[in-house]
Amino acid sequence: xxxxxxxxxxxxxxxxxxxxxxxxxxxxxxxxxxxxxxxxxxxxxxxxxxxxxxxxxxxxxxxxxxxxxxxxxxxxxxxxxxxxxxxxxxxxxxxxxxxxxxxxxxxxxxxxxxxxxxxxxxxxxxxxxxxxxxxxxxxxx
Numbered sequence: 001x002x003x004x005x006x007x008x009x010x011x012x013x014x015x016x017x018x019x020x021x022x023x024x025x026x027x028x029x030x031x032x033x034x035x036x037x038x039x040x041x042x043x044x045x046x047x048x049x050x051x052x053x054x055x056x057x058x059x060x061x062x063x064x065x066x067x068x069x070x071x072x073x074x075x076x077x078x079x080x081x082x083x084x085x086x087x088x089x090x091x092x093x094x095x096x097x098x099x100x101x102x103x104x105x106x107x108x109x110x111x112x113x114x115x116x117x118x119x120x121x122x123x124x125x126x127x128x129x130x131x132x133x134x135x136x137x138x139x140x141x
Contacts, residue, residue, distance in 0.1 A: 010055065010070045011084070012046040018062050018069070019044070032061035046087065102130055 019029055019040075026044070027037040033054070042048035043058070050058060059069040106127055 010050070012044050014069065015040075015058060015062075016044040018064065022062060024062075029058070029061050033057040099131065103127060 019026070025037070026040040030037040030040045033040075034057070035054075039048065043050050043054075055066050055069060059066045062069065
């Protein structure tokens with residue numbers, strides 16, 4: 001079993017709670033994990049998702065296990081469950097908005113020429129590559 005299977009659900013605000021309970025600053029936690037205090041603040045704000053290695057370093061810096069840092073689904077309250085669902089939906093919505101904006105910019109960029117087929121064909125290939133990348137990105141989340 002790898003670390004990712006054990007970690008269950010990561011809540012950024014839980015890092016902040018644990019850090020404050022221990023009387024630590026972002027700068028102190030950052031020093032312990034070898035990262036800048038802004039990185040820790042971004043993790044706590046949910047702007048940056050820590051990978052498995054970073055979760056391990058954060059847990060060590062806070063003197064707990066990765067399992068304690070992350071919550072098991074059975075431990076979640078209804079409010080936490082709703083917040084987590086909102087967070088996931090917002091992440092997916094952001095990807096959809098990004099894809100929509102990119103498609104709109106491509107559509108606006110298609111030149112109307114005598115040879116519209118070549119211009120549109122090139123844009124279509126570009127759009128397909130972008131959508132495949134966006135699809136991989138959403139699967140990773």
